[in-house]
Amino acid sequence: MNYINRKKGQATIEYLVLVAVAIIIALVIFGFLGWIPGMAGTLRERQAKMYWASAYPVAIKDFKVTSTGATFLMENIGDDPVKLLNMSVELTNGTVVNAVLSPQGYKLIQGEVKSYTNASIKCDVGNAYELSNVSISFDVVKGISGQVEVGDRPIVGDCSS
Numbered sequence: 001m002n003y004i005n006r007k008k009g010q011a012t013i014e015y016l017v018l019v020a021v022a023i024i025i026a027l028v029i030f031g032f033l034g035w036i037p038g039m040a041g042t043l044r045e046r047q048a049k050m051y052w053a054s055a056y057p058v059a060i061k062d063f064k065v066t067s068t069g070a071t072f073l074m075e076n077i078g079d080d081p082v083k084l085l086n087m088s089v090e091l092t093n094g095t096v097v098n099a100v101l102s103p104q105g106y107k108l109i110q111g112e113v114k115s116y117t118n119a120s121i122k123c124d125v126g127n128a129y130e131l132s133n134v135s136i137s138f139d140v141v142k143g144i145s146g147q148v149e150v151g152d153r154p155i156v157g158d159c160s161s
Contacts, residue, residue, distance in 0.1 A: 075108070091123075134154065
């Protein structure tokens with residue numbers, strides 16, 4: 001009789017362990033998918049940085065948005081020199097910012113990286129920001145003018161001072 005009770009207890013413990021493992025796996029998956037608030041913030045930012053670092057022909061290698069403005073590290077990963085003309089983003093509050101990169105254009109040769117700062121793109125310290133509908137207008141030097149690179153993903157992160 002003692003042997004049978006031990007087997008029932010072992011089966012119950014094994015069942016509870018399996019249920020606990022399943023719950024932990026589900027929580028981890030939900031956290032990565034963003035269904036639990038606060039768990040996926042850094043993951044979304046990393047994904048946005050990876051996406052924009054591989055955009056072609058103008059990549060945004062890094063970005064930072066603060067309460068005083070935004071800084072973008074832009075690189076020409078294309079085959080030809082480009083002249084960046086305009087960058088357009090939609091802020092979290094719905095305001096669209098069309099930023100002229102410079103009156104003569106922002107020239108980048110192949111592989112060149114330049115920092116671009118814009119004081120019109122701001123966020124509130126301590127809050128998350130999302131710059132959606134990002135597009136970069138550029139001309140290919142000695143090539144086709146008036147091209148536009150439109151991003152499929154927003155630029156996201158946490159606002160710092």
